[in-house]
Every structure is written in structure tokens, then in C-alpha cells.
Amino acid sequence: MSSADVTHAWGAFQRMRTQLAGRIYRELARSTGLSEPDFEVLFTLDAEPDKTLRSIDLRCALDWEKSRLSHQLRRMTERGLVTRETCTTDGRSTIIVLTAAGIETITAARSCHEAAVSRYFGEVLNTEQLAAINQIATLVLDRLATD
Template sequence: MTSSEQEPRWLDEGEMRAWRTYVNGSSMLMDRLHRELQDTHGVSLADYEILVRLSEQPNQRMRMTQLAEDVASSKSRVSHQVARMEKAGLVLRRECTEDGRGVLAELTQKGMAQLVEAAPTHLAGVRAHIVDLLTPEEGEVLAKVFDRVMTHLRESNG
């Protein structure tokens, strides 16, 4: 019998509960945070994340490949997203002067203004819908678990 023909390792009741509550809870959380930003400020959660990442960088710019990695998205998806954001005046794309091959995304003044306006709404949502529901110890466990998951996925992606 080959490994593909072997009986799968079924999840027990506790494992299934953990998996399903994670899937449903994280989906509901992301949907709510997106809806709050979209309804109040006309910005998507995905766009907000890009604005945040750029705002944290020196000169408020970074390579598109690094940006895609930082927001856990494909280069293609981030490229389309940044193109749309560029049309809205929130970011600019520039050639990297260091090597001429890379492309940089850069936050504009309009993009920074959008971020400053939307940040209180997003932070209130993050606090209300997850941070304030956890004890500090639970927050630390959550961070450790997902650090481990991300490390595993990055290492097994090669």
C-alpha cells in the first residue's frame, strides 16, 4: 500500500473543534474588519494592510516582492492590488534605482492621509473583536502558535 492509499489521519473531536473554530472565527474576523473599514472609509482590509506596511518602512517604500511576502499574498495579486491603489492615488510604483530590476511601492501623501483616517476604526475593531477578548497569556499563546505555523509554512514552501 502506498502512502497515498493509506488511511488518512482523521481529526479527533477536539482537533476538529479547534480546526473548525479557527477557520470560521478567522474568516468572520477578517470579514468584519474589512466591512468596518469599507463601510466607514471606503478602503478594503487588504489595501489598509499595504498602507500600514509601507508606512512602517524607511522613506515609506518597499520592494513589491517583500510587500507580497509581508502581507502573505502572491506577487501577482499584490501587483494587481497596488496597480488599483496607484490609480486611486494611494501609492506609486517606481523602479528600484539600486539594481534597476526591482519595483518599489511607495506610499503617497493621499495614501498616508487615508491610513491616518482609517487607523482608529481598524484599531477599535481589532481590540473589540479579538485583543480585548483574550487574556495577555492567551494573546501570547496565539502569537506563539501562529509564529510556529508561519515558520513551518515558509520552511516547507521551498
């Protein structure tokens, strides 16, 4: 496990990620008008039974900086994908609600996204390789967590 092996694998990993995400989210943007962060926000809200989350819970689910979410929600509100409503139980909080337009958009986007992930990622890899990714991700994330 030489240093050159690590560098090489790191380079391959970076190239794959860049190209893959670039392709998937370019296709998504062209077919649905959604960016990657748009998609993540709508996807997370759509998974809730009432299509609603408190801002703080959305933030935790996405693991985003608070200002990042704030800026993102401002833009998405202006486009009519979500609305902000006041929270009655906690004056600091905001409730984020998926609009009808938001639901329609994410429904179309989900299948487009799934198709792209399947095509460029899922179809290319076998069960062992998918398992290897899970294992590797677990090891790396554990290391990051324990620092």
C-alpha cells in the same frame, strides 16, 4: 486528543476567523473605503520612514505572490494611493511610494483598524489567552516551515 477534538477545534477556529475578519474589515471598508489588502499594503509602506519600498521588499514583507501584488498596485495606483517610480540601481525593480492621499487614508484607517481589533479581539481575551495564541501560532508555523 481524539480526532473529534481536533475537528471541533478546527471548526471553532475557522468560524472565529471568518466572522472576526468579516466584521473588522467590513467596518474598515465602510469608514475608510479600504479593503483588507489595501490596508495591508498601505500599513506596510507607512511603517517605512520614507513611506517607500522597493516592490520586491513589499512583496517579501507581505509574503504575497508577485502577480497578486502587481494587480493590487495597479488598482491602487489608479486610485491615487501609491505611485510607481523607476529604480535607478536595478532596472528590474520598481519603487512604490505612498502618496499624500495614501498617507492621509492610512492614518485614519490605522486607528479604525486598531479600534476594531481591540474591541472584538483584545478586549475579549485575557493575557493568558493572548499568550496561548502566540504559542499556538508559533507551533503551527514551525510545523509548516519544517513541513
